[in-house]
Amino acid sequence: MTWPGPAGASGIELRHLRAFAAVARRRSFTQAAEELLITQPALSRTVAQLEAALGVRLLDRSSRGVALTDTGAEFLIHVERTLAAFSAALAAARHESTLRLGFSWLLPDPWAQHAIARFERETGAQVELVRCDNPLDDLDRQAVDVALVRGSRPVKAAVRTVHLYDEQRVAVHARPEATGDGRDAFRGHPAEAVGDALRWRDAHEWTLVVNTASGTTGPWCWPHGDGPRRFVETANFDEWLESVAAGRGLGIVPDVAERRIHHPALRFLPLDGAPPSPIRLAYRPDTGTGSMLLRRFLDAALEAVVTCTHAAEA
Known part of the structure; x- marks a missing residue:
């Protein structure tokens, strides 16, 4: 060409x-x-x-x-x-049907398993999982067809979103023995002062580690200046995780991380009064993937939410 x-x-x-x-x-x-x-x-x-x-x-x-x-x-x-x-044109000519789902870290479970299995069973198409530091950037470049987005930060005008459900937030910090000084890394207090839970309203005392590319909790969560006074910025999930483990500050993350992350240097705590963190699917109406295939995936995603909700209530 x-x-x-x-x-x-x-x-x-x-x-x-x-x-x-x-x-x-x-x-x-x-x-x-x-x-x-x-x-x-x-x-x-x-x-x-x-x-x-x-x-x-x-x-x-x-x-x-x-x-x-x-x-x-x-x-x-x-x-x-x-x-x-x-x-995409070549794939269509060859009758290959693939939908690329972009995500930054830890697909929510069991929603992802239900949604992907239902979509592939009902359409005969496949879901290609694409791990990326910033799924919205990859969506804009059309490197993915749909992006899983956590948190409530706004998206571009050309992007549409579908709300799936909300995740609860938990706190995570380095264990005292991991940092070597026996002190709470995010406030400088003795480790015993952390207790068994933290309160969202005490955020001004924290040093917060923020994933600026795809994190769910950052300065934008406290619009009136009531948030943490100090921030440590990271560019992706892995940097965020290791910065928290190194004792550079406190992390706030959806509770799926407590079930799925097993890091010997980390301790998870309940976070009282924290607002939930929404999970959304973002897509562009002008995506190169067939609109019908995208619509079928969105339908499967929403049906999977219902399935998971009923299972949790049973």
Whole structure:
């Protein structure tokens, strides 16, 4: 597939877009070449051809590495959407039906198992699970078709959401023996002062570890300034988990984590008065996946909520 470039320039092909996307994602010509199974000189020539055809510089190259220019960052968004749409078109032509579900950490149970099994049984399609640091970013790039989102932070105007149910919040902090000083890491008090529960209204005393990409609890949860005075920011779930385990602060997380995370350095506590944390499915109405397939997944997801609720009440 080729698009005509500017007058006097060669046309742009899919290989040019794939090469640029790989370098932009890896921030390295060496790693991108390994991913694409081509030599680094061949990759450099391909990207240079793309820049020449467009008449713009997409990447800044220096001894420190590779960085996107402002134009390159904007172009990357469209390139990833183009490549995703092309892959979806090929899958449709081959009668392959796959729905990509993006999530950042710990799919809620048993909802996920019920929803996926029902969807695959009723449609014959498959759910591809895609772990990503920020599912909404991947949804925007069309790297996933639907994203599981925890918390109440707003989404872009082009994104629609379906509320599934609410999770209860719990607190988690490093065990005193893990930090080595016998003191409560998030307030500086003796460990015995923590007690058997914490209160949401005491948040101003905490140092809170926040996952800024996909966390459920952060400064946005206290709109009137009643929240923690100190924050430790992390960029994904793994960084958040290890920061809490290292005693850098207190973590607040949905209660699924208490059932599913078994970390020897962590202790979970009830959190009195904490508002629940909603679970939503986010999607774009203009997704490359067939609208009927997406609708069937949303239906299966909501039916799974009912099934799980009845089972819990039984």
